[in-house]
Amino acid sequence: MTDFHSHILPGIDDGSQNVEMSEKMLELEAASGITTIVATPHFYLSEQSVERFVRKREAAFQELLPVAENMGIDIVCGAEVYYSPSLIDEDLSKLCIGDTRYMMIELPYTKLTDSFIREFHSFIGNISSEITPILAHAERYLRFTDENSVYEIMNCDMLVQLNSGSFKPFSSEIKFMLDLIKHDMAHLLGTDCHNTSSRPPNMDIAKKMIGKKLSARSFDRLMYNAEVVLSDEVIGE
Numbered sequence: 001m002t003d004f005h006s007h008i009l010p011g012i013d014d015g016s017q018n019v020e021m022s023e024k025m026l027e028l029e030a031a032s033g034i035t036t037i038v039a040t041p042h043f044y045l046s047e048q049s050v051e052r053f054v055r056k057r058e059a060a061f062q063e064l065l066p067v068a069e070n071m072g073i074d075i076v077c078g079a080e081v082y083y084s085p086s087l088i089d090e091d092l093s094k095l096c097i098g099d100t101r102y103m104m105i106e107l108p109y110t111k112l113t114d115s116f117i118r119e120f121h122s123f124i125g126n127i128s129s130e131i132t133p134i135l136a137h138a139e140r141y142l143r144f145t146d147e148n149s150v151y152e153i154m155n156c157d158m159l160v161q162l163n164s165g166s167f168k169p170f171s172s173e174i175k176f177m178l179d180l181i182k183h184d185m186a187h188l189l190g191t192d193c194h195n196t197s198s199r200p201p202n203m204d205i206a207k208k209m210i211g212k213k214l215s216a217r218s219f220d221r222l223m224y225n226a227e228v229v230l231s232d233e234v235i236g237e
């Protein structure tokens, strides 16, 4: 099983503060049966250069590597890249997940207007020959914008990731997420874990809800898709 979205690398963003916390997060991941974790620390172009981010990420990765290896967990480095039109001038391959063409992208938490959606689609069109974006936690934007605008955003050449924690019972986003999975419009699942208290890794909650409302196969397919993406292959081909 793969956790496709995590802030488990120590001391690099608002996620894990140190190796001790990362180790506890790894234990929780292992208890859920996770054997591969995509580390996606936040990247804000307005705050630092791509080069500096990659250097810091590598240092944090090296710090955690022996601990993860000890537990039999693979960590693949990526980033949660906050969208900015200026990204077009950067070498985005450095922000991709592992050695793949896939880059996770996060949108602003605000109403997604028609002009923003047009600008975003034109950005995606300009990078799509080399990069395939993955929309981070599609369901989270519903707190700020209407469902149609999120569907509009997804209506381009990109993959879609959902957060496992959003599958908690009575969450208002469940129907939206289940519909996306049912129609093969959501492809990947991550915990988006930040710590061991308020935002711990919890894949079980999604596994249980998807298994109950759709089928165990639907959950398995999301896990399988992660393997396809990490092999730099194309889902469904």
Ligand SMILES: [Fe+2]
Residues within 6 Å of the ligand: 005, 006, 007, 040, 080, 192
């Ligand atoms: Fe995140």
